[in-house]
Amino acid sequence: MVKSFKIEDAAAKLVGKSTLLKTLNYIDTGGLKTPVLLMDGDRIKHNISTVGRGIDGCKVFYAVKANPSVEVLRLLSGLDVGFEISNQGELNVLSDLGVSPERIISSNPVKSTDFIKSAYSYGVRYFSYDSPAEIEKLSQHAPNSNLYVRLAIPNEGSEWPLSKKFGVEVENALTLLTEAKANNLNPIGITFHVGSQCNNIYNWNIALDKAHLLSDMARDAGITISLINIGGGYPIKYTKSVLNVEAIEKHINKLIKERFSDGSIAIHLEPGRAVVGDAGIMVARVTGKADRLDGRWLYIDAGVFNGLMESIGGIKYTYVTETRSTTGIKDNWTLAGPSCDSFDVIDKNVQLYEPEVGDIILILSGGAYTISYASEFNGCTIPKTVIV
Ligand SMILES: Cc1ncc(COP(=O)(O)O)c(C=O)c1O
Numbered sequence: 001m002v003k004s005f006k007i008e009d010a011a012a013k014l015v016g017k018s019t020l021l022k023t024l025n026y027i028d029t030g031g032l033k034t035p036v037l038l039m040d041g042d043r044i045k046h047n048i049s050t051v052g053r054g055i056d057g058c059k060v061f062y063a064v065k066a067n068p069s070v071e072v073l074r075l076l077s078g079l080d081v082g083f084e085i086s087n088q089g090e091l092n093v094l095s096d097l098g099v100s101p102e103r104i105i106s107s108n109p110v111k112s113t114d115f116i117k118s119a120y121s122y123g124v125r126y127f128s129y130d131s132p133a134e135i136e137k138l139s140q141h142a143p144n145s146n147l148y149v150r151l152a153i154p155n156e157g158s159e160w161p162l163s164k165k166f167g168v169e170v171e172n173a174l175t176l177l178t179e180a181k182a183n184n185l186n187p188i189g190i191t192f193h194v195g196s197q198c199n200n201i202y203n204w205n206i207a208l209d210k211a212h213l214l215s216d217m218a219r220d221a222g223i224t225i226s227l228i229n230i231g232g233g234y235p236i237k238y239t240k241s242v243l244n245v246e247a248i249e250k251h252i253n254k255l256i257k258e259r260f261s262d263g264s265i266a267i268h269l270e271p272g273r274a275v276v277g278d279a280g281i282m283v284a285r286v287t288g289k290a291d292r293l294d295g296r297w298l299y300i301d302a303g304v305f306n307g308l309m310e311s312i313g314g315i316k317y318t319y320v321t322e323t324r325s326t327t328g329i330k331d332n333w334t335l336a337g338p339s340c341d342s343f344d345v346i347d348k349n350v351q352l353y354e355p356e357v358g359d360i361i362l363i364l365s366g367g368a369y370t371i372s373y374a375s376e377f378n379g380c381t382i383p384k385t386v387i388v
Pocket of ligand 1: 066
């Protein structure tokens with residue numbers, strides 16, 4: 001089997017040779033049930049030990065939403081890392097694993113009352129917010145908690161923007177900090193998100209400029225900002241090269257030093273994609289082929305509804321098929337998932353060697369925001385996660 005895959009250098013550079021080799025060896029052991037998400041445990045460990053290293057005093061909280069599988073969370077829970085959660089389901093998995101509350105923060109600006117109560121009773125004391133309604137809930141059900149207000153910032157150049165739903169402008173944020181203080185809460189911080197898969201380094205400039213301005217205004221209003229939570233956003237390689245984490249962090253560190261020069265500011269980072277994305281390879285099978293008026297179609301058993309949801313929002317994966325071609329010529333394919341819904345089209349104009357029905361197809365860099373979005377719509381299978 002390993003021999004039937006011709007991994008081109010460009011693909012190998014995306015996810016690393018050892019991740020690919022482990023995947024192919026796993027497939028070789030036989031009994032493969034697809035779709036399945038293979039996660040390279042060593043790669044996750046490497047990623048988590050790398051992120052945050054370039055920013056002075058940075059504490060890392062893995063954004064659970066990127067890959068909430070118990071297998072991944074168990075692995076991470078044994079390492080020196082915190083967790084960012086949004087909802088009860090994410091808290092449940094962590095509490096089942098015995099993760100202590102000091103390692104958990106919640107940066108969802110709008111949380112349900114039940115979740116607030118449950119997280120607070122578990123011992124979680126760090127929450128984000130961006131509205132008076134959230135202050136009301138938090139002051140009632142999570143008194144004296146540490147709060148960080150979410151700023152609106154541009155997400156230009158991020159492939160998965162997160163700016164439309166949350167965040168307030170600086171003046172409004174100041175009002176919210178003051179209101180939180182007057183309501184039994186401890187407003188200590190500022191947060192933002194530059195957008196996921198962010199390939200525009202200047203988003204961090206604008207975000208930290210706004211945070212700096214707000215911090216000065218808060219000081220004048222008698223509130224000390226001692227925490228900046230810089231969210232996530234680090235990009236990974238899907239098909240093309242991206243900003244590297246080291247360069248991003250060097251840049252962020254400089255920006256923080258220039259703006260918060262007294263050195264007393266704590267920094268929280270919430271990476272998701274950069275921890276698990278390139279550690280995962282989705283292994284699927286070809287279920288059918290068809291020549292249609294608009295070209296060649298390839299149907300596989302992983303699709304928009306059971307793992308590859310981000311493909312409809314701009315993420316372009318790299319696919320590798322078994323090599324059967326004798327001509328060495330690739331065809332142009334439209335790739336579609338297993339449901340009967342015509343929304344379930346993963347990609348167009350994908351250059352691939354023609355596979356046979358039943359062949360395996362690898363979807364590289366598939367570790368983030370895949371199983372977390374997957375549903376059983378139309379009887380489709382949610383990929384199981386296996387650590388290799
Ligand atoms: C509040 C918050 N923090 C962190 C993340 C993780 O972002 P990323 O996966 O881009 O690192 C997200 C993603 O949606 C988020 O909403």
